[in-house]
Amino acid sequence: MTADSLLTCSALHKTFRLGHTDLEILQGLEAAFPRHGLNTIQGASGSGKSTLLQILGGLERPDAGEVRWENESIYDWSRDKLAAWRNLSVGFVFQAYHLFPELSALENVEFPARLARRSDPALGSHLLDQVGLGSRLHHRPAELSGGEQQRVAIARALRNNPALLLADEPTGNLDTTTGHGIIDLLLRLHEEHHNCLIIVTHDNAIASLGQQTYRLEEGCLSLR
Ligand SMILES: Nc1ncnc2c1ncn2[C@@H]1O[C@H](COP(=O)(O)OP(=O)(O)O)[C@@H](O)[C@H]1O
Numbered sequence: 001m002t003a004d005s006l007l008t009c010s011a012l013h014k015t016f017r018l019g020h021t022d023l024e025i026l027q028g029l030e031a032a033f034p035r036h037g038l039n040t041i042q043g044a045s046g047s048g049k050s051t052l053l054q055i056l057g058g059l060e061r062p063d064a065g066e067v068r069w070e071n072e073s074i075y076d077w078s079r080d081k082l083a084a085w086r087n088l089s090v091g092f093v094f095q096a097y098h099l100f101p102e103l104s105a106l107e108n109v110e111f112p113a114r115l116a117r118r119s120d121p122a123l124g125s126h127l128l129d130q131v132g133l134g135s136r137l138h139h140r141p142a143e144l145s146g147g148e149q150q151r152v153a154i155a156r157a158l159r160n161n162p163a164l165l166l167a168d169e170p171t172g173n174l175d176t177t178t179g180h181g182i183i184d185l186l187l188r189l190h191e192e193h194h195n196c197l198i199i200v201t202h203d204n205a206i207a208s209l210g211q212q213t214y215r216l217e218e219g220c221l222s223l224r
Pocket residue numbers: 016017018023025043044045046047048049050051052
């Protein structure tokens with residue numbers, strides 16, 4: 001681990017049991033993600049990219065190995081500490097947006113701040129403005145296009161100014177032009193927020209934007 005790594009993982013193993021077969025998804029995976037780095041991960045469908053992001057973001061416990069944050073092993077923390085860390089220090093952007101359908105754009109963005117008891121609609125509005133949706137604050141997800149919903153999801157992911165932003169195929173459901181707009185937005189906000197950004201993508205052009213470009217293959221990450 002280098003001094004400037006935000007997140008490191010060592011000897012990560014994860015196996016899923018499917019019927020009578022064991023699927024060894026992660027097989028001793030090692031990686032170090034720099035504090036302000038832009039990292040991309042590619043890999044075949046089913047290679048374990050989403051599983052890895054869930055493990056890195058504290059959502060899925062590995063069978064063995066460690067994820068370390070500021071030199072502490074996150075899965076050694078209590079449930080409450082892990083949940084608070086996830087809310088304050090990690091942002092997630094998913095392929096399918098995962099907005100709350102009954103909440104407005106602004107309420108979606110404010111949700112992580114409300115959880116942390118620091119809601120401030122002025123800040124939420126500002127973020128929506130930054131993603132180009134300043135005039136759509138009170139619209140619900142169903143009233144927004146896919147690209148607009150993803151912009152709301154990005155604003156929500158950034159609401160607590162997390163040090164780590166995980167984006168799992170964020171353009172997977174979007175047409176090429178809209179997808180490139182989303183990537184431009186992620187990169188611009190990455191520059192402004194100085195976070196560690198990890199993008200999983202199938203798109204070679206997007207992958208090549210990474211300062212570290214990884215490939216997940218046979219349960220391990222390798223730098224390309
Ligand atoms: N909760 C689960 N239970 C059983 N198998 C799972 C589970 N999550 C993922 N898998 C399996 O693990 C493999 C890797 O999944 P995933 O991490 O989603 O891959 P990727 O994101 O690279 O497409 C797949 O074969 C998937 O079916």
